[in-house]
Amino acid sequence: MKVAVVGGGSTYTPELVDGFARLRHLLPIEELWLVDPDASRLELVSGLSRRIFSKAGHPGRIMTTRSIEEGVxxxxxxxxxxRVGGQAARQGDETFPHEVCxxxxxxxxxxxxxxALRTVPVVLGIAETVRKRAKPDAWIIDFTNPVGIVTRALLQAGHRAVGLCNVAIGFQRRFAALLDMDHHDxxxxxxxxxxxxxxxxxxxxxxxxxxxxxxRILDHHLEEIAQEVQLPASLISLQRAVPSxxxxxFYAHDQVLREQRAHPSRAEAVMEVERALLEKYADPALDVKPEELSLRGGAYYSEAAVDLMASLTSDRGDTRVVNVLNEGTLPFLPDDHVIEVPAVIGxxxxTVPPVxxxxxxxxxxISHVASYERLALEAALHGGRDRVARAMLAHPLVGQHDKAEKxxxxxxxxxxxxxxxxT
Structure with missing residues (x-):
């Protein structure tokens, strides 16, 4: 099996490689190709990745390239x-909205x-290369945010694609720990x-x-859950559900805005973490993912990715939470919208069971944000200031014309x- 990781120079990648090494009985990778335009990051990340494989006794080869065509x-x-634009673009995403509260x-x-505007055209270009150069039945797994919009763009263009997020697997592991049960149950x-x-x-x-x-979980662990999702216990009790x-x-907008304006952005924190991680990756003695990688985010990303890849390629018929076409699952949304739900993977x-x-x-x-997502994808595909402004206005976190214009x-x-x- 050949697996290609586009964005393979990411500091996330050793987390993924660690999962490939630990769970190799599920996914027989013969070649792992890391694709990235940044040659210096590729060198550091691939060096650690090869050492992780070697320590685990994984027989697969890890290759690097700056060429999408070669990699896929x-x-x-x-x-x-x-991440189109890197952390610098993320810094802008996290700060320019503050100018209008x-x-x-x-x-x-x-x-x-x-x-979304930056990412969708780039991803669709990569996907066309995958269509031409990868195996005819190859799967594209999208972990690139915003996952729902990007996955819908891929599916709308006819690609064999599915979106992946680590939120669900994090909850699964947390609930298992609270119940003192195996997460497989x-x-x-x-x-x-x-x-x-x-x-x-x-x-x-x-x-x-x-x-x-x-x-039972809400009755016995309500305060713990509320602290983890940083929302009031009274809200969780009211909904009798656990929000991500x-x-x-949405539910604590003003409080979050105050926190954001009082502290450095997440992008700044991530840039500092990445600098430290890349220094560690350069150490030729390092052959495990460093503990500091947990600060980067993406907990359980490797397990989620390996499980999904194994299910897609070995026809296990098990259930995973993924981003897929609605197709009637949520009757209040169009069939071609992308939702995040448990699905049977083969x-x-x-196949998505009823929910x-x-x-x-x-x-x-959900309906409000879905309407925004559809307008956002139209703006990403076709451009134009009016399309961007209309999508901006439609988002429930904006919702006012003067703010949307600014x-x-x-x-x-x-x-x-x-x-x-x-331009």
Missing amino acids: SDADVVLLQL CIGQETTGPGGLAK ISLLHVGLNHLTWELGVGLRTGGTSLDVLP YYLRY SGGI GALPDDIVGL LTDLLLAANGEHLAWA
């Missing part, structure tokens, strides 16, 4: 984890729109859009049956070099 040629799976975040709100009713999800049920498998233990951390931007395709009716307040917020101008000023139609 004859690949079975292509994983996308790129809006949340600055790289995957939602005005910053998320900026990232925990399933989630995880529903929504990427970075806009709720855990509506937690299945505990015992004796061949599955029992919903979310009520990203719901803070080499022949992906049942959702509470009206959750339906309302934010649109700020976005275009900060991202002109990455938007071909804006």
